[in-house]
Amino acid sequence: MLTTIRPRSEGDFWLAQAGGISPAMLFSPTRVRETWRSLQAALPGVTLYYAVKSNPYTSLLTTLVDEGACFDVASAPEIQALLPLGVPTQRMIHTHPIKTITDLEASIELGVTSFVVDNLDELWKIAPYRNDITVMLRLAFVAPDAPVDLSRKFGAQPDDAMNILQIAQQMGITIDGLCFHVGSQAQSANTHRLALLKTVEIAQEAADLGIANIERIDMGGGFPANYSNKPVDFEAFCAPIREAMASVPSHIRLMAEPGRGISAPSMTLVARIIGRSKRQDDTWWYYMDDGVYGAQSGRIFDHIDYPMTIFTEESGTPGRAVFAGPTCDSIDRFGDTELLPELSIGDVIVIHEIGAYSIATACNFNGVAPPVIIDLEDDNNVVRLFA
């Protein structure tokens, strides 16, 4: 656990940012703009579609609308969240490989025309709408260095691509794109590079066989957060992708769907200790007002160890401690640590870079409300502060 201990009095600064409310998520539009621009600069000529699923908070979406972003949606409700913000459906792609008929129909009705398939059954599902939509075929490539693997659940094997493309052609379905997602929080872009090279090869083979005219390749997400509160050097991270981009023929447009890399650094959680007890093995249990049913589900779902700053008056002998959330569920615990000073009720805990897959999954389990979100002023960069 990346944990820093600071004097309790300094915690009041963070509580003040949150208007005295805890738990609260501080949202920084500045941070969104910075990460968006730096990823865009690292991928020249690539159209970025922000993955709404990673954090659909309206102010975040609005900030990206101002940046001229396009959007990756996974459902009709995500489309409906964007429409009032003035995003035309031409700037949205629906990327869920397995859709319900109801969602497919609603999404088409709302005006989205770009969809994804990764198997033959899904081709049958979209067949009735083939005249209104174009389709990307999702292929599976696994990044060994990404803790969140998406290539088991989704994606056709590259060896099956020709077969699916050929059947789509026979069914009159236009597959004009290939896409992949190497897994979230990839530690390098090496798999992006290999996958891009392979999809270019597949596009060429499909053209040679006359079974598909691939005009776009979508590199998905997997652009990481640092979880150390230093901005990711996207220029360096994307170097292997830029290298592979040199092999992409000029008639193929490139796209990507970043989620975590953009949303993670945009939010900071301000929480407090609401209870404590020394339990078995002489271990202190510290209960926070936010837990895995609130903003911290990524600890379980994505195995993320968020950097955290604890504001406390150091006292007593450092000892074993466990943190827990405010609900009654035994799984709502995290952060076992060996040498923590004794903490007190009211101590402030600030968790950094917690904007991705956090508030998006938070629920009201046990009647405990998720953290409130507080919009920081546009040029307020306190989320950068890392004690």
Ligand SMILES: Cc1ncc(COP(=O)(O)O)c(C=O)c1O
């Ligand atoms: C289809 C698709 N695109 C993009 C993303 C965003 O990925 P990341 O947050 O790793 O950038 C996801 C995440 O699950 C996804 O499923």
